[in-house]
Amino acid sequence: MKYEIVIGLETHVELATESKIFCSCGGHSNQEGPNTCVCPACCGMPGMLPVMNKRAVELAVMAGTMLNCQINKYTTFDKKSYYYPDLPCAYQITQWFHPICTNGCVEVKTASGSRKIGIKQIHMEEDAGKLVHDDWTDTSLVDFNRTSVPLIEIVSRPDFRSKEEVVAYLEMLKSTFRFAGISECEEGAMRCDVNISVRPEGSTELGVRTEIKNMSSLVSISRAIEYETARHIDAIERNTEVLVQETRRWDDIKGRTFSMRNKETAADYRYFPDPNLMPIVIDDEWFESIKAKMPMMAEEKAKIYVEQGISEEDARDLTSERKLCELLDKVAELGTSPKTVAAWILTDCAGILRKNGKVIGELSIKPQKLFDIISMVEKGTITRGAGKKVLAAVIEKDVEPEQYCRENALDAQTDSGLIASIVKKVIEQNQNAVKDYLGGKTKAFQALFGACMKELKGNGDPAVIRAELEKELAGKQ
Amino acid sequence: MSNYITEIDQKCEIAVDDTILIKDVECTAGSRILGGFVPLFDAEAVERIKKAGYGIKGKTNVGEFGLDIIGETSYYGEAQENGNLIGAAADEVKNRKVKAALCVDLNGAPRRAAAVSGQTFIKPTYGTVSRYGVIPCACSGEQIGVMSDSSENTKKFLTIIAGRDDKDGTSLKNDSYDYESKTELSEMNICLIKELLDAADEKVAARIRSVVNFLEKSGAKTEYISVPEVRYAQAAWQILLAAETCNNISRYDGVKFGYRTPDYKDIDELYIKSRTEGLGILSKETLIYGSDVLSKGRYDVCYDKALRVRRVVMDKMKDVFGKYDAVLIPAGSTFEYKKYPLDKAFENVYKESLFTAVSSITGMPAIVSCGVQLVADHLNESKLFEIASKLDLSEVEK
Incomplete structure (x- = not known):
């Protein structure tokens, strides 16, 4: 018999705010050492009150707009209670009753075509801390750096029919959010719960659903879906086991999923509205100002580059990184053609970085300096070859281009x-x-x-x- | 029995409830579970008091988390006077040991304490005084208020601590408040709620009558009205208070600060034993009740309904204040709180909250003066101070 896989995703994305969602601690979880980015508030000390980070709301609105959601004018925060050592207050502030965005949809493209995936809702919440287990001393240590880092959780409808669609969707989210500056989407900044069930093709009834929790790598997600699908089909066809609705954990080393202890999952979270956070009202004026601040989507930007004479391939490469676009736009604004700048970035800068074992995403150069080099070459003050040398020195040591040319006798020989x-x-x-x-x-x-x-x-x-x-x-x- | 859990400086004139944080001074909230907890910062109200040039004498004893009738459930002992229970802060003020005391009112304990000891206490409009640095329990209703010997001093210290604080998201936008009266007592209409008068004992009823006589003599009009909603306010506030408290005190798990059980074999036992040994019976009953009203299948019929009742009571009281300047009601059923077995605390506290729940659940300001309670519409503290200042000068027993 042929089977259809039905998958829904809950995707947690860390928002790229400067500070945490309810206090003024730095917002990124990758800190120097454990508990270096904490304050009495995110440690759960009594007497501290949550104060809403406005930027987090704006980024959530942007994300919702990009995923074609309805942005709810009235949105509230709720408390979700459970005991776990990485949760200092024994409750997490999330949105249960009135999430910020609802009813969206996105198009997902795979080799077998393009399909619409519904977005049920996007809600905001605070992240929990991290437990570090030390097997040597048989202890667990808590790191609160990640506590209260702002997240959005994007809940899709059960519209995925293959692991390829899931991967394409997550890649799309990643590139969209990175490009818009909504999330850095670094390692661990995007985590996924996968809800999966299997049914005979043509059936309209859903099969027994299992949820695989907390995966962050696309490869693991893909493997976990593959494994879980096979397990479901085996259970249906060969009665290898009785499927139950449960939460499972993916073990990347063993390459299979395991049922999680009931204790960790069968909780009653006792949601209720958080009296310390006033409802947020997103009026038209605020919504319009957020929309005005929204960066162009990568695809639109690429289109503009092509119109400016940049090849489609280069336009795609440039729009994989918002930074590159910003650099190109600034250099072009100083008075060079976008096409020339594109070549300098994608060929010369990329080459220099590659030599140093880096990728183009790590490029850091002041627009003015890149412009100076390009215009020296265009004016003939230095040769293209000398230009490359200066560029390398600027990227590696941030030197002053003109001074560097003088000191290293790079000026063009015209005698x-x-x-x-x-x-x-x-x-x-x-x-x-x-x-x-x-x-x-x-x-x-x-x-x-x-x-x-x-x-x-x-x-x-x-x-x-x-x-x-x-x-x-x-x-x- | 000392009125203080921690003494700071004998020479100073302000006492602060042990539910309000002072930097580097142990804060217990009357509970064993917070024993040894030393906060890293001052509460906003404390900071304002210090900025105004006053010092803090010490941390006055409170009932566990301030949940009880008058301070009787503190792990560190209760204040008594001739066999009657009396609030520690009220006792300090009464004996002129301090000029004023900052007390957190979340279920009426300081109001009852003021009534019993003949002091003045104001619980201002919710959002007036920052809750930054208050041990959180019933966040949607708790407010820091001022206990003092006169309406004048109460007003003076409330003016110091009141005002916008960005660290508290529920803080109102006014940077400061003017509590000078714009309405004379002689022009006021004051009503009494029958349901609450009927529930008080004879001594309280007599006091109310003498206050009414004085008000009438001063030219104010008084009227008796029926507000059946007060019963709903009592039940709904019990639900909201218990749920919020249950959630807020979940964080005391013996891991990060406060009391930790000496022997445990794993994290679950650490949690369970620390909380079993660290929390008193009233807190435990509140926890159980609070967990229940929030649980699956119960939320809609309990918690959500209580939120709706809050709205109904609010609307009703707004109606009342459309016609009257203030409501005159008892602060408690009696002036004589006797010791009782603590396993009756939950029940007894509930009974007494009948008189204080209207102001707790609506966030409307309430003042206790001459042993009676006056409630006004949001931000109408000036009317309460006007009445209380006249009562201060009256012949009415304090």
């Missing part, structure tokens, strides 16, 4: 007398190439040109070299 003597010397030493050229092999010109440039340590003005070389060769004909 036509000197160049003429070098051209003569090169022609002397490369009689074969000269013969080839005179015999009609125009390619040989490039070889002679290259030899001249080499003599000039790459700093010769190409126009002057070319002119001198042409003059000299013409005399030989």
Whole structure:
């Protein structure tokens, strides 16, 4: 029999705010050491009150808008009670009754086509801390750095029919949120609970559903879905086991899912409205101002780049990183063509980073400096080769481009007398190439040109070299 | 029995309930479970008192988390006077040991204490005084108020601590408050709620009558009305208070601060034993009740309904204040709170909350003066101070 997989996702995404959701501690969970980013509030000390981080609300509204959700004008926060050592107050502040966004949908593209996935809701909540287990001393330690880091949880409808769709959806969320600056989506900043059931194809009834909790790598998610699907089908076809609705844990090393202890899952969370947080009213004025601040979506931005003469492939590469777009736009604004800047970023900068074992996403260069290099090359003050050298120095050591050129004698050699003597010397030493050229092999010109440039340590003005070389060769004909 | 759990500086003139945090001073909230907890910061109200040039004499004893009738459930002992229970802060004020005391009113304990000891206590409009640095229990209703020997002093110290604080999301927007009266007592209409008068003992009823006589003599009009909703206010506040308290005191688990049981074999036993040994019976009963009203299947019929009742009571009281400047009611059923077995605490506290629940659940201001309670509409403290200042000068027994 053929089976259909039905999957729904709950995706937690860490918001890229400067501070935590209800206190002024730094907002990122990747801190230097354990408990370095905590205050009495996020440690759950009595007497501290939660104060809403407005930026978190704005980022949630942006996320909802991008996923085509309805943004609810009236939204509230609720308390969810449970005991766990990583939860200092024994309650988590979340949105249970009135989430900020509802009823959205997104298009997911896979090799087998494009399908719509419904978004049931997006709600905001605070993250919990982290437990670190030390097997050596048989103790568990608590790190509260992550406590109260703002999250959104995106709850999809059970609309996925394959693991490919799940992966495509998560990749789409990742790139969209990264590009919009909603989340850095770094390692662990996006976590997923997968709800999965299996039914005979054509059936309209849902099968028994299991939930695989807390996975962050796309590879694990994909493997877990594959494993769980097979387990369900086995259970249905061969009665290997009785499926029950339960929560399971994915073990990446063993490559299978395990039922979680009942104790960890069968809780009554006793939700109720948090009296310390006033309802948030997102009026039209605020909503419009958030929308105005929203960056363009990656796809739109890419379209604009193509119109500006950048190739589709380059446009796609540039829009994989918001930083690159920002850099390109700023450099272009200073007075260069976007196409030229794109080439410098994607070819030269990327090459230098690659040599240093880095990726283009790690590029950090002041727009003004990149502009200075490009314009020196365009004006002919330095050669393209020298430009690359300066660029490397700027990326690696953040030097001043013009000063660096002066100090390293990189300025282009334009003295036509000197160049003429070098051209003569090169022609002397490369009689074969000269013969080839005179015999009609125009390619040989490039070889002679290259030899001249080499003599000039790459700093010769190409126009002057070319002119001198042409003059000299013409005399030989 | 000392009125203080911790003494700070004998020379100073202000006492602070042990449910309000002072930097580097142990804060127990009258509970064993917080024993040894030393906060890292001052409550906003304390900071304002210090900024105004006053010092803190010490942390006055309170009933566990301030939940009880008058302070009788403190793990650290109760204040008594001739066999009668009396609030520690009220006792300090009464004996002129301090000028004023800051007390957290979450279920009426300081109001009853003031009535019993003839002192003045104001619980201002919810959101007036920052709750930053208050041991949280019933967050939707608790407020810091001022206990003093006169309406004048009460007003003076409330003015110091009241005002907007960005650290408290429920703080109202006013930076400061002007409590000077705009309405003379002689122009006021004051009503009495029959249901509450009928529930008080003869001494309390007599006091109410003498206050009414004085008000009438002063030119105010008084009228008796029926507000059956007060019974619902009592029940609904019990639900909200218990649920919020249950949630807030869940954090005391013996792990991070406060009391920890000496022997345990794993984390579950650490939690259970620390809480079993650390919490008193009233807190435990409140916890059980609070867990129940929030649990699956019970939320809609209990907690959600209580929220709706809060709205109904609010609307009713707004109606009342459309016609009257203030409501005159008892602060408790009696002036003589006797010791009782603590396993009756939950029941006894519930009974007494009948008189204080209207102000607790609506967040409307209430003042206790001359042993009686006056409630006004939100932000109408000036009317309460006007009445209380006249009562201060009256012949009415204190």
